[in-house]
Every structure is written in C-alpha cells, then in structure tokens.
Amino acid sequence: MTEIQKSILNNGMKVTPQRLAVLKFLKNNRIHPTAEKVHSELLKDYPSLSLTTVYKTLAKFVEEGMIKELDIDPNKMRFDICVDDHDHFHCQVCDNVYDIFYDKKNCDDNLQKCNGEGHRVDSVSVNFKGVCKYCEGMSAGVL
C-alpha cells in the first residue's frame, strides 16, 4: 500500500481511483491549481473523471486537513498540499502562484505585541503580489 493510499485511509475515507489521482496530482504538481485545472489535467489519464467529483474530493481533503484553500485569487479557489508553513506570491501577469518561504518570526513577534488587537488569531497568511521573475524577464527582453 502506497503512502498516498495510506493517507486517504488514515483520514477515514475510502480509497478510490479518483481520490488517488487527485492527491497524486497535488503532490507532484506544486502549482496551487484550481479545481478546473486539476480536472483538465487529469482528464488525459482519467477521461471519465467529472468536475463535480474533483470539487467534492478537494472539499473532503480540506475538511480532513490534508490540503489548504488559498484565498489569493479573487475569482477562483486554489488548493495547496499542506507542507511546512509558507506563503504565496501571485503574479499579476501570468496568474501563477509561487511558494515563498519567508521568515515570519519577526512578524509573529509584532503580532504578539499588538495581540491581534484583542481577537483570537488562529492563522496568519502573507500574500505577495507583483510580477514574477519569468514575466519580468520577458518584458525586459532578457529571455
């Protein structure tokens, strides 16, 4: 039994080809895909996979804490396999989302000082916006 199969079972879900495919895709493609992206990419190998199932599968994974929803894209939800704490950069040109491993220690110190202004803070996410190095390179005529 593979690790992927185990992690589905361990979270109280039945193991199905669809779930294996979605989870494997997320593990192997750290591109913070939308549901639509997951679906269109997997259609090649699983022609009968429905978009509805992708949505339901992703929702289930989120519910079980296996993946996270990213509120970084104004129009669509993006999904990210849970790994070490990290943040995200959203390119305004190509629309891709990149991981940023960013030391939040000082931020957290400040947060403690302002004490969340009295609210109970459960999570902090830092979202960067701009132009990614690939798009910037192209517009500068470097690539």
Place this chain on the structure above:
Amino acid sequence: MTEIQKSILNNGMKVTPQRLAVLKFLKNNRIHPTAEKVHSELLKDYPSLSLTTVYKTLAKFVEEGMIKELDIDPNKMRFDICVDDHDHFHCQVCDNVYDIFYDKKNCDDNLQKCNGEGHRVDSVSVNFKGVCKYCEGMSAGVL
C-alpha cells in the same frame, strides 16, 4: 461642493447621486462590505439603486485607486476605502472583517532579505484568521 463630490470629480468621473451614496457609505462604514451589502444598506435611502450600478461604481472606484479590493473572503469580494497601510482580520464565526494596524517594518526587512525570491513584489498583505473578540466573548459566556 463637498469633499466627496470633489474626490469623484478629481478622478475624472461624473458626480451622480448613486456614486455619492456609495462613496459616502464606504467612508462612514468601515466594515469592508461586499457589493451586496452596500446595495442592501443603501436601498433604504435609494430604493431604485440597482445592484448592477453598485458593481459598476465600485469597479470604477477601484480603477481610479479610490478604494481597494480585499481578497480575504473566499466567496465574495470586499471593498475598503484606501487609508494608511493596514491589514485585516477575518472572523470565521461572524464573517466580519476588522482592520488591523500592524507594524510590518520587520516583515519588510525580511522581505528584502529574501528579495521576493526573485520576483518583483508590488504589494504585501497580511491576512489574519480566527475568532473576533465579540464572538469569542459570547462563546465564553462573558457577554
């Protein structure tokens, strides 16, 4: 001529009752409302105001840099009058969004160190999630 009228004119827009109403609402109610919220609140005083006009008005204000869109709510867009740089706390219980005035200086120092991992960073927003003091108080039986 009021300040509100001036700021609409100065941004190259025509002054209409609808725009005055929307802008006044945003200035007087720092609640980061959705378009729907703006519309439903203004209906009391402007019964013929359409939701479409609210959307178009908000889009225009964003285009002119008078307000900002907040990507903090997964389902709907929220709008915020532009003031000093600040961040937001999103309560997972009541769904309200609160301003957080949070010293990002140390964050920015770190950002310079990691240099945006090679990307050109134009803006950084810090989003807090949790339970606000009002909801927390209620569940604790304090209020």
Place this chain on the structure above:
DNA sequence: GTTCGTGCAAATCTTTTGCAGTTTC
C-alpha cells in the same frame, strides 16, 4: 450488504455584459 463515492443535470451565487434610455457637464 451497507455505506460511501461518482457523475449527470440542474440549481445557486457572485459578478459581468449588452443595450436602451437618462443624466451630467
């Protein structure tokens, strides 16, 4: 065999668009 998962079609929710009529400058 029971429970859970899948996928179709239809519904829902937010936001956008086309267009005819109206208002602003």
Place this chain on the structure above:
DNA sequence: GAAACTGCAAAAGATTTGCACGAAC
C-alpha cells in the same frame, strides 16, 4: 449635444446540490 451613467434582463463563471447508480470495505 456628446459622452458618460444607470438599470434591466440576460449571460457568464465558479461552485454546490439532488439523486440514481456503482464501487469499496
């Protein structure tokens, strides 16, 4: 009066739901 604005109805895009059939345990 020309250009911009409003609001209706319809469309669009993302996501959810109801339900019958099928697969997993």
